[in-house]
Amino acid sequence: MSRVLVIGCGGVANVAIRKCCQVDGVFTELCIASRTKAKCDALAEDLKGTTKTKITTARVNADDVRELVALIKNYKPDLVMNIALPYQDLTIMDACLECGVNYMDTANYEPEDTDDPEWRAIYEKRCREKGFSAYFDYSWQWAYREKFEKAGLTALLGCGFDPGVTQAYCAYAKKHEFDEIDTIDILDCNGGDHGYAFATNFNPEVNLREVSAPGSYWEDGRWIEIPAMSIKREYDFDKVGHKDMYLLHHEEIESLAENIPEVKRIRFFMTFGQSYLTHMKCLENVGMLSTTPINFEGHEIVPIKFLKALLPDPASLGPRTKGKTNIGCIFTGRKDGREKTYYIYNVCDHEECYKEVKSQAINYTTGVPAMCGALMLLTGKWTEKGVHTVEEFDPDPFLDALDKYGLPRSETHEPVLVD
Numbered sequence: 496m497s498r499v500l501v502i503g504c505g506g507v508a509n510v511a512i513r514k515c516c517q518v519d520g521v522f523t524e525l526c527i528a529s530r531t532k533a534k535c536d537a538l539a540e541d542l543k544g545t546t547k548t549k550i551t552t553a554r555v556n557a558d559d560v561r562e563l564v565a566l567i568k569n570y571k572p573d574l575v576m577n578i579a580l581p582y583q584d585l586t587i588m589d590a591c592l593e594c595g596v597n598y599m600d601t602a603n604y605e606p607e608d609t610d611d612p613e614w615r616a617i618y619e620k621r622c623r624e625k626g627f628s629a630y631f632d633y634s635w636q637w638a639y640r641e642k643f644e645k646a647g648l649t650a651l652l653g654c655g656f657d658p659g660v661t662q663a664y665c666a667y668a669k670k671h672e673f674d675e676i677d678t679i680d681i682l683d684c685n686g687g688d689h690g691y692a693f694a695t696n697f698n699p700e701v702n703l704r705e706v707s708a709p710g711s712y713w714e715d716g717r718w719i720e721i722p723a724m725s726i727k728r729e730y731d732f733d734k735v736g737h738k739d740m741y742l743l744h745h746e747e748i749e750s751l752a753e754n755i756p757e758v759k760r761i762r763f764f765m766t767f768g769q770s771y772l773t774h775m776k777c778l779e780n781v782g783m784l785s786t787t788p789i790n791f792e793g794h795e796i797v798p799i800k801f802l803k804a805l806l807p808d809p810a811s812l813g814p815r816t817k818g819k820t821n822i823g824c825i826f827t828g829r830k831d832g833r834e835k836t837y838y839i840y841n842v843c844d845h846e847e848c849y850k851e852v853k854s855q856a857i858n859y860t861t862g863v864p865a866m867c868g869a870l871m872l873l874t875g876k877w878t879e880k881g882v883h884t885v886e887e888f889d890p891d892p893f894l895d896a897l898d899k900y901g902l903p904r905s906e907t908h909e910p911v912l913v914d
């Protein structure tokens with residue numbers, strides 16, 4: 496029996512909320528709060544009569560700590576699930592601390608305005624010291640560790656698929672398969688086709704920023720940064736087939752390097768089709784990916800926000816997308832003195848997801864782990880206080896929940912390795 500406040504009502508939140516409503520006896524009351532209340536009301540209406548969960552809705556601007564505190568104090572939830580945007584992570588964490596409530600999210604903090612001089616100065620120092628230049632990193636949220644510990648609260652960071660399930664796969668490999676892990680390759684393949692020449696699978700602003708940034712990986716205790724999309728490999732994915740994939744920077748590399756320190760190399764690859772890459776390069780070259788406002792005919796516009804308005808809403812891709820995703824981790828290392836390899840992954844079908852929750856597999860593979868992470872916190876399976884990423888918790892009950900609620904694992908001990 497618990498009360499949960501979900502902040503955000505976009506593609507991922509829609510799936511997470513629908514899945515919460517499928518779990519008997521845990522998510523007894525849910526409040527869906529977001530900037531546009533009409534979206535929360537529409538979802539609540541759609542769920543009416545299909546679930547025992549008592550759903551209410553609210554409007555909140557999650558950039559405003561006072562508004563959040565007022566809402567949390569009024570609703571008195573056991574957990575706040577932040578499924579808005581990474582821009583709101585810190586304000587929601589502040590509000591949770593003030594109200595004494597556990598927190599979770601699906602992506603680590605990044606600022607909305609990367610030209611803000613105060614943020615920029617800290618960012619540039621971090622780039623010099625750490626050696627990677629992504630706009631997002633864990634330092635902002637790790638800075639809350641002591642505050643959450645002292646308050647006796649838990650903040651669970653990045654509980655989607657990647658980050659999220661990929662780290663649970665790493666914890667599982669460490670617990671059950673290896674004495675020592677040498678290398679981790681995280682492979683994220685979307686073999687789906689939505690029929691558009693160009694569209695992003697989740698929030699376009701967050702997605703395009705991530706993909707157009709330099710890539711980086713962890714090797715022998717340091718970051719190696721490379722120009723965007725400059726390391727390409729081909730891989731034959733189970734149930735999907737051959738795809739080109741590119742090395743990207745990704746947030747879980749940072750926490751895995753800290754939490755499994757013996758690992759010599761951690762890389763992240765994501766598949767992209769040629770059409771997507773050509774469009775993105777062109778948009779970048781003409782300045783459409785910029786977050787710096789420009790004056791256009793007397794109006795101030797942010798190019799990437801304008802582009803977001805032109806692109807298909809990721810939520811609208813659901814009914815059109817066919818094919819499967821395949822996301823997982825390949826490990827090399829040793830067990831009982833012998834060299835071994837291991838690959839654990841999930842295959843998810845876009846059309847099956849749409850049939851179940853009216854959303855494609857990208858939202859599904861993020862929303863289901865968010866619900867399962869909340870389930871771990873609410874049922875006392877994950878109780879560690881402080882600010883933690885998924886690999887720091889016991890992977891077994893989480894992976895069991897994923898198996899049960901729609902993202903079952905597959906595994907092989909003889910994977911083809913990525914060179």
Ligand code: NDP
Nearest residue numbers: 503504505506507530531557579581602655656657697698
């Ligand atoms: P959407 O853009 O579809 O939804 C974001 C939601 O947050 C919208 O409902 C939006 O409201 C709301 N929101 C935005 N700003 C505010 C604000 N200031 N106050 C209140 N509500 C606000 O995003 P997605 O659902 O695609 O992504 C959600 C999160 O999941 C993101 O953080 C994303 O990075 C993360 N993600 C994580 C993945 C993983 O595997 N870990 C994979 C994919 C996404 P409005 O309707 O008014 O715009």
